[in-house]
Amino acid sequence: MVSAQLLAPLVPALPLAGAVIIAALRRRLSGHAAGLLATALIGGAFLCSVLLFLGFDPAGGAQVAHLFDWIRVADMRIGLAFQVDALSLTMMLIVTGVGTLIHLYSIGYMHDDPRQSTFFALLNLFTFAMLLLVMGANYAVTFIGWEGVGLCSYLLIGFWYTNPAYNYAARKAFVMNRIGDVGFVLGLALVFQVFGTLDYTTVMERADTFATGAPALTAITLLLFVGAIGKSAQLPLFTWLPDAMAGPTPVSALIHAATMVTAGIFLLVRSSALFVLAPLTQDVVLYTGLVTALCAATIGVFQNDIKKVLAYSTVSQLGYMFVALGLGAFSAGLFHVTTHAFFKALLFLGAGSVIHALGGEQDIRRMGGLRSATPSTYRTFLVGTLAIAGIFPLSGFFSKDAILAHAYQYGPWIYALLVAGAVLTTYYMFRLLFLVFFGSYRGQAHPHESPAVMTAPLWVLAVLSVVGGALNLPHLFGGHEPMKHFLATAASGVGLEHLHLSALLEWSLMGFSTALVLLTIWIAYGRFAKQATLDPEADALPVPQRWAARKWYLDELYERLFEKPYGWLSTNLSALLEQRVMQPLMVGVGGTAERIGELLRRVQTGNLSTYLFAMVAGLLLFLFLTLNGL
């Protein structure tokens, strides 16, 4: 096997090379060639990751490939170093694996866009940044990737830059992420102050010296969580994610569903050793995730844009993951990240296929009956929907069930709320499915199935969504949770998980939630499968529904609370404080000098005799003083 020292830097280097080459040659390279090159390089990165995975010995601990010292001041040594361990390998495989499929899909999806090369360069750059994020051997390298994916996300959301709304969405995403980053940066500064280093291995080792609930650790974890809130779109910073759907659909699939938004989860799992020692933060994480999951689910029910529905489901699922982390079930959280990457990428790509088939139409009220026109898309989409609803034996069932079981152990009412969320998820996802693929077509376009280059990734993802559960098959089904044991070698928090529910209880919990989900599917089928009329606009809905459809007025609230006051502040600071106070202050200094000059120039009478007298007087004074001094 090739050594990890050589292979590990190669993984991010390949997409970076792709980004640079395509960007440099984007005028000479045809869009198609750029797509192939980008896909091949990501595929290469995936192969490298697989090789690394095969050559990785979990018992041997983390392997660190140190390139060079990045920042070196006084006793601060931050290396540009990559860490290969169970956690980063898992994420690398997801990022490059799903990334390859989405690149492949994009070749078809973007084939008639004039700026195809730019798109692929950015997509490669994103993958590079995401790989830095997950492979970093210290917080700083992770932060490089963290900001890098933010930038790529900005550029890709605003990819069609002639539309001001898209640009606004892109800016909103970047700024909201930045708000989170403030927390992240400060968290890093605190980590450095407390531990004297940012290296993961050292920090996690030294974490043991702290007592549970140590204020320093609580502060660190809270600050890191603020960063995670921004990136992973949790309350109160989630409103950027639905708007981010302005970008091309593959972007939504790769960045805003499968990989980037899970960076927050990754960060928390990475720092699990700190989080298990900060129960206060864990509670905060738990409740934030819970509220976000429910809030986003309620909003999702009333969305009519195919991508918006998926976006809210993403926010909601991310909430589930945070709940898992808050419960201390790190492996369950990451397991859900993995399965979610499969089925959410699948759903987004399926949605993209639908949009492609309808020539850009995104409103589900003007779809319907696409089952026959786009059979491949329909079948794979159905698999994805079933997976997200958690139907046995699809992957979503296992990952969601793991979280629910942990929730029940922590507190039945949390379990109850999560099941309610799952029911809502099932409801709006099947509403989506039925409105799009069932009934009769309500639009004007001529639907056609997407080319093979797009459907092939769909099928691959569908298969993964079905069998993904095997990655962490619980004991109940004869498995022995391989993923959990694998991750336990990298994230010490995973080793502390314990689930001690009786088999009977577990069976009944599963049965209960599955029954509710099936019931919901039946209701949804009854309401939407044969619907011929359009749903009313949000404003026409009765009160509680209208509020939910309006995203609980969060955007309006932020606008009133932050955007408008900030604009007002900016204008008035400039107009009032600066113009009325600061400027006159400075002018006053100049003015005083001028007034003194005005007074002094009167001395210049122009009369030579006066000057003579003055001269003599000066002479006298001088002589007098000199003589007195003698």
Place this chain on the structure above:
Amino acid sequence: MLLAALLLLPFATATLLLVARPEAQARMLAMASTLVTAVVVLLLWAGYPGTAVTVVDRDWAPAIGLRLVLGYDGIALLMLVLTGLIFPFIIGAGFKQQLDRPATVNALLLYAQSFLFGVFAAQNAFLFYIFYELALVPVFFLLLFWGGEHRRTITVRFFLYTLLGGLSLLFGLAWCVLQTPAPYSADFTALHALRLGTDVQLWLFWALFLAFAIKLPIFPFHSWQPDTYTMAPLQGTMVLGGVMLKMGLYGILRFVMPIVPEGVLFWRDLVIWLSIGGALYAGAIAFRQREFKRLVAWSSLSHVGLLCAGLFAWNSYGVSGALYQALAHAVLLVGLLYIVGAVTARTGTGDLGAMGGLKLRTPRLAALFMLVLVNAVALPLTQSFVGEWLMFNGLWQHNGWMAFAAACTIVLGAIYMLWAYQRVMLGPDSGRPAVADADRDDHLYLVPLIAISLVLGVYPGPVLDLLEAPVQQMLNTLTALN
């Protein structure tokens, strides 16, 4: 000898330009001169032995302690390198700007360069002061004769204001020199050896600091800056913001911190809060500026506030960060201003409200702007991030709330920079007649700048190593105090 060449070459070229007035070849001559100085400054760096170097040491006016002492340590060398590397770009901007009487313009710029080298190489307080004020003279004429609207009023106002600071500095320095043992000496070594009483240090701090606070400028001494930056010709703004304000930073390090350490200890919290407050204030105001160049001016003010705060955190991270950021800020500001020039030349207006959709016509320029912009918002792997990260750490070590307030500037920075980018480049086609995309010259100019910011962002080691020893040495003063 190399150091002497640094001072004399620009001076000689400038004099030649002024006397012979070869208008047609002026830009090329000036460019050649600055390129040679850039090489010389790099040679100087390559030959740096790692400890302070004194090159010239002789009496000039011993009665007042004025001596001709030239030399450099790591910090001064960084400033020399900064001046040497940035000036080719400042001269280069003139090829597109095409001011009239290019011989005079370039001569003034080269004079400024020569004097700036003097400022950073002087090892004697009065010598420093002479160069410090001399450097202002060419800029004054540049602003007065080639400035924009209201140039006379604004220039005079700026000049008076800075001179006021200079006067206070002169007074402070003279006072300090009189405290040295007879025969008086204004050498840095003599001044740094002073141990003044605490009550004296409390007021002397402001006498010394005021000049640099105005020069930088930090809140609330900043009012001259937006007007001046906006009105000045592009190259003038580049000199002012790219290099001259670093004199303020350098002065604080050379005078304020070593001479009045107790004064710094007493006032630093106030100064840091003023700086950070100013940074936030400027960041907030920048957001609603209607003029592109004024927005850049306010953004510079915001960056500089942070820089000053980092300096006064007074630990190795803060000081190194501030110094590193000084270099980054120069590269950034020159790049941004060049973009302003390029955009204004293409749209014929500096009004952000009247722009938009430029990217449709000029995708390459937009890409270059974006690459400059990532440095402006301090994304990692750019120079600015290294500086800001170190400053945040430095501030954090001093006071967490300060670090928090300082870190908020990254949000404000993202807000106004992206807004500017959107206003200029993005959006629907504004129906403007065809404008040319970035041409070979634009690439020749911006690509090296971007390369510097990226290379030094990925591998800042050489610069940080350069600073290590002198910063540590300076901070030992503080350790000795506590």
Place this chain on the structure above:
Amino acid sequence: MLTLFYLFAAISVLCALVVVAARDPVNSVIALIVCFLSIAGHYILLNAQFLAVVHIIVYTGAIMVLFLFVIMLLNLNKATEPQRSLATRVAAVVAGGLVLLTLLAAVRHGISVEPARDFDIGTGLVRSVGRSLFNEFLLPFEVSSVLFLSAMVGAVMLGRREKNPQAA
């Protein structure tokens, strides 16, 4: 000797007063010439022979004649000059007196002169002054020719009658 000194001193002071007081500028010039001649006498008393001769040639011969020429050229020989007010005149006298007083106060304790050890009686002679002038002071001496040149050019420029008054 002392008598001669007092005589010359009296003449010079008296003539100086006449210079100031005379209404007619021509009288002033004559008085100044006499005053200068008496100063030349002082020079001779001090054995400064070279200076005495140069003084008479330069001042009496050249400068004062120049003054006389100008006065005649400009037709200033009439006492047409407007007088200063009495107050100003008094102030002028007081100022002069004060300067005198202050100066005298400066030397009220006398001046102690160390007698030179190797007294050279030829100090004021042409040989001695010339040697000093052409050794130590050669450069200033040569440079002074530039001064004269510029003074000459300046005088010619100023004295030239402008053809076009607007151009001035």
Place this chain on the structure above:
Amino acid sequence: MNEVVSAIRLVPLEHYVMLSFALFSIGLAGMLFRRNTIIILMCLELMFNSVNLLLTAFSAHHSDPGGQVFVFFIMLVAAAEVTVGLAILVMMKRNVDSVDIDQLNRLRW
């Protein structure tokens, strides 16, 4: 030889000092006293001469030719000064038709 020395020393230096002070003060007072520019120039010459006299006296008593060389230079400067001064005077007469110094008051704020 000693006769010459004693002859010079016979008049005390104080006498020359007083005399030259007197001449200087008279010149100064005259400058303020008169309005005729030409007289003022003459008073200037008078003040020059008082200084010359003082220098010569000290030079003689110290037996240092340097002082007399200085006097020589002062004469040079005075000659040049008078040349330019009188040229200005002629200009003035031509332009404002007066040699009254109070007429020259245009150089002011």
